[in-house]
Amino acid sequence: MKKITDMKSYLEVKNELSEIKKQNTNSKILIGYGTCGIAAGAGEIYEALEESIISGEILNCELVKVGCVGYCHAEPTIELQYPDGTSVLLGNLHPHTVPEVVAGYLSNFKKKGKHVLEKNVTCDVTKV
Amino acid sequence: MIEQVRIVLRNSGLINPEDIDDYISVRGYEALVKCLTESSPEDIIQTVKASGLRGRGGGGFPTGIKWEVTAASESDEKFVICNADEGDPGAFMDRAVLEGDPHSVMEAMTIAGYCIGSSKGIIYIRAEYPLAIERLNTAIAQSYEYGFLGENIFGTDFSFDIELKFGAGAFVCGEETSLIKSVEGKRGEPVVKPPYPAESGLWGKPTLVNNVETYANISPIILNGAQWFRSFGDEKSPGTKVFALAGKVNKVGLVEVPMGTTLRQVIFEVGGGIKNGKEFKAVQTGGPSGGCITSENLDTPITYDNLKAIDSMMGSGGMIVLDEDDCMVNVAKFYLEFSLDESCGKCTPCRIGNTRLWEMLDDITKGRADDNTMEKLEVLCNTIKKSALCGLGQASPNPVLSTMKYFRDEYLEHINDKKCRAGVCKALIDYAINPDKCIGCTLCARNCPVMCIHGEPKKTHVIDQDKCIKCGSCLSSCKFGAVYYS
Known part of the structure; x- marks a missing residue:
């Protein structure tokens, strides 16, 4: 790994990482994997999604374990990030139905349903 | 509709906490690079001071001043401590930050180390947070690889290391002097301030102790400036505050709102109102050191000073919402029990005073209190407040005092009429069966664990009050609403 020594080398690393991010055309599935999420069943959700990615039921997707978004009342939650930057936050999921739900939202962002908590929650105040 | 800020x-739930690259791609560690390569410690302290950031652990002490004082203390060695000993019942925001965005806390600690002239950071975290510990360890290892921690960071003469210290989960160790004792390997007992840790803390050296949430604010302040931070919140309490909403509210969870948002907005707009359409009764803030806020104060903007003015406190940000089914005497008893349990026992007012307080509350809930109890309660509460050694003891009567102030009628009802309107205090209620509604289905009699309900099938049943243990299973089993309590 490259050591960072000053602002220049920092920005090089950062830009390189953003470039990799930009070229990545996969959708991301962010699983709320804090202690709270795990207690509510995020582990089973992760396994179920991993299986459906391996079996090809869900395509062009990456699974990422993230921290808690704070929607404890709707755990387990996942956030789908589309390649164009939009996103949808889904909650009250069940391991049996989650692959189907995710596949549905991946093909149609505008889809409405009982699992949708919020859209485009990604608010990055540090980018102001 | 109030928006969360x-x-x-900012990164919790959006980045992979176990991958430093994810953090860097959202401007992570840029603030550290900026500080070390472009700014002097004095400039950074001035920025933090100008931002008006106040300690998010509950005390609300201005962070910049704390940094300045610690920086000014002369010593060959100094320490930076992160207080991650989150112990309030119902609070979990620090855990969420450490599990979701550990690097942000470490980055700020390193900046703090640079500012005060320290080369050693310690995160005091409770052992009950194994996942947060695991992620912090991963994050620390990754930071060393990039050179954000270690010897001569970015080629400067500044070196910084972070190590974890595990607490055994004692509530009092969240108090900074007992936290320091605990890090030293001694019993977690508080000591008298002054001297403050900024002058004489860990091993007698100047020590900076800040809360997780305070540190998490630092990088955005440095990247965007003090004025940007001041654009959120209130003049005297700038920025945002994370609250852990719990209790009888529809959307239990973490919310981050600008300071100055009203309680009503937090509970009814962000929190989605009270569960099952029940009536709002009170909200408890500040944990065992705070107090209850009633509906008349719901429109108070949340700031450190406003909450203090209505006999509660910000605390670390736990908010427990209570509805009509909660008995306020019982709530006060619950919090006191917590303080009692967590008292270290060093000073008499806290050890014995709180025990006597608890006994009096217990008397009230069991119908044994007399006319003098209220007065005695009040005197003892104030004595403990004035004479206890540390914050835990001084604040432990707060839940009692505030419920006594705002729900005096409920206390008096318990004492004089031996009644508990919420039906929580079992000793004060009697279950009975309404003969007009009872159809004699025998369900209650079959469910009664002590078999004290008598009656033939299809005829009115009767509860034998002498044998009844008031478990309430008849009330919950009756399908005809015939069982009631008085």
């Missing part, structure tokens, strides 16, 4: 929780 996420400064502290």
Whole structure:
């Protein structure tokens, strides 16, 4: 790994990482994997999604374990990030139905349903 | 509709906490690079001071001043401590930050180390947070690889290391002097301030102790400036605050709102109102050191000073919402029990005073209190407040005092009429069966664990009050609403 020594080398690393991010055309599935999420069943959700990615039921997707978004009342939650930057936050999921739900939202962002908590929650105040 | 503003929780749930590259790609560690290569410690302290950031652990002490004082203390060695000993019942925001965005806390600690002239950071975290510990360890290892921690960071003469210290989960160790004792390997007992840790803390050296949430605010302040931070919140309490909403509210969870948002907005707009359409009764803030806020104060903007003015406190940000089914005497008893349990026993007012307080509350809930109890309660509460050694003891009567102030009628009802309107205090209620509604289905009799309900099938049943243990299973089993309590 490259050591960072000053602002220049920092920005090089950062830009390189953003470039990799930009070229990545996969959708991301962010699983709320804090202690709270795990207690509510995020582990089973992760396994179920991993299986459906391996079996090809869900395509062009990456699974990422993230921290808690704070929607404890709707755990387990996942956030789908589309390649164009939009996103949808889904909650009250069940391991049996989650692959189907995710596949549905991946093909149609505008889809409405009982699992949708919020859209485009990604608010990055540090980018102001 | 009030919008959440996420400064502290900016990355939680959006980046992979176990991958430093994810953090760097959202401007992570840029503030550290900026500080070390472009700014002097004095400039950074001035920025933090100008931002008006106040300690998010509950005390609300201005962070910049704390940094300045610690920086000014002369010593060959100094320490930076992160207080991650989150112990309030119902609070979990620090855990969420450490599990979701550990690097943000470490980055700020390193900046703090640079500012005060320290080369050693310690995160005091409770052992009950194994996942947060695991992620912090991963994050620390990754930071060393990039050179954000270690010897001569970015080629400067500044070196910084972070190590974890595990607490055994004692509530009092969240108090900074007992936290320091605990890090030293001694019993977690508080000591008298002054001297403050800024002058004489860990091993007698100047020590900076800040809360997780305070640190999480630092990088955005440095990147965007003090004025940007001041654009959120209130003049005297700038920025945002994370609250852990719990209790009888529809959307239990973490919320981050600008300071100055009203309680009503937090509970009814962000929190989605009270569960099952029940009536709002009170909200408890500040944990065992705070107090209850009633509906008349719901429109108070949340700031450190406003909450203090209505006999509660910010605390670390736990908010427990109570509805009509909660008995306020019982709530006070619950919090006191917690303080009693967590008292270290060093000073008499806290050890014995709180025990006597608890006994009096217990008397009230069991119908044994007399006319003098209220007065005695009040005197003892104030004595403990004035004479206890540390914050835990001084604040432990707060839940009692505030419920006594705002729900005096409920206390008096318990004492004089031996009644508990919420039906929580079992000793004060009697279950009975309404003969007009009872159809004699025998369900209650079959469910009664002590078999004290008598009656033939299809005829009115009767509860034998002498044998009844008031478990309430008849009330919950009756399908005809015939069982009631008085």
